[in-house]
Amino acid sequence: MSLKTVLSRASDLEHVEESELRKPPLDVVAFSVAVTRKLRNWKKTTLADFARVSLSTVERVERGEAVSDEALDRIAQAFGQEPGHYTAPRVTIPREQAEAEVSETYGKLWPLEVARFTTQAQVREAARCCAHLMHAPNLPEAYEADVESLREYLDLVSFCLAEQSDGIPMSDTARRPLYDHTLAAVKELERRSVTVLIGYLDAPQPKIPDWRVCIVSLTSRLTDPGAPKRKMMFIDKRVVAIENMNMGLDD
Known part of the structure; x- marks a missing residue:
């Protein structure tokens, strides 16, 4: 069911006052x-x-059929939402x-498009980017040190390749340990x-x-088991704007 269809069908519901809870x-x-569910690459099971x-x-839920509030609350919690996300009455608003x-x-x-981070070629490609952002919105603080370690290695590789492009040569022998350390940080996670x-x-500015x-x-993987098979994710283009690069994606 498309978003346009949902909005159209919602507009056909009986009229209620905008101040009424529903x-x-x-x-x-x-x-x-x-x-x-589909964005997380989860099966229905x-x-x-x-x-x-x-x-x-x-x-039944995905067909738009009625189920208990308890079931909807459990589904909301499975997605990391608070109970009531799908069930709590709220003030109705105009369709527009x-x-x-x-x-x-x-x-x-x-x-x-995304892929598992496993190769030196991916490290090199990351280093050639103008900037990199870590997207870890629901990762517990216990992983913070490991995430920061990966971030630092990516920064270091980017710096070294930038120096090379400025005329300071860097041999393959010198680069490979940096790639290996970066991938080791990934493997630890x-x-x-x-x-x-x-x-x-590519986000032209x-x-x-x-x-x-x-x-x-x-x-x-404990809370997002579909992630290993994910091939696509969505990024808010405002976050990758130059003026917002200090915002990060993990707030």
Whole structure:
């Protein structure tokens, strides 16, 4: 079901006063659950297992059929949301405002192809980017030191290759240990059940048409089991703008 279809069907619901509290329409819940699940590359059975509900319950939710509030709360928690995310009554808003809010949330997302971070070629490509950002929104603080270690090695490789481009030669023998140390930092995170994905985003900026950013995604396999098979993710293009580069993606 497309977003346009959801908004159209929602507009056909019976009229209610804008100040009236109302639960989210089933069509909207169905769309949100299905999109969130697919973006995580989860099978329906994976969501059912994490939410501790039956497969048939997930299927009914994604068809827009009614299920218990308890089941919807469990699904919300499986996605890292608070109970009530799909069930709590809220003030209704006009369709035009809903469209504007959805556009604000999703209209600035860019698709990014990603792959497991495993090769020296990926390290070299990351080093050639204008900047790199670590995307670890739900990673526990216990991994902070390992993430920072990976960040520092990427910075070091980028610096060394930049020096080489400025006329200071650097032999393959000197570069390889840097690549190896970078990949060792990745392997340590993987050993601790963190999936590390990497992608490169061309994000032209005013006066810098070749602005390119390396995105490193880090997610725990305990909470995101679909990550190892993920081939695509979405990045807010405002975050990779030059003026916002100090924001990072892990806030």
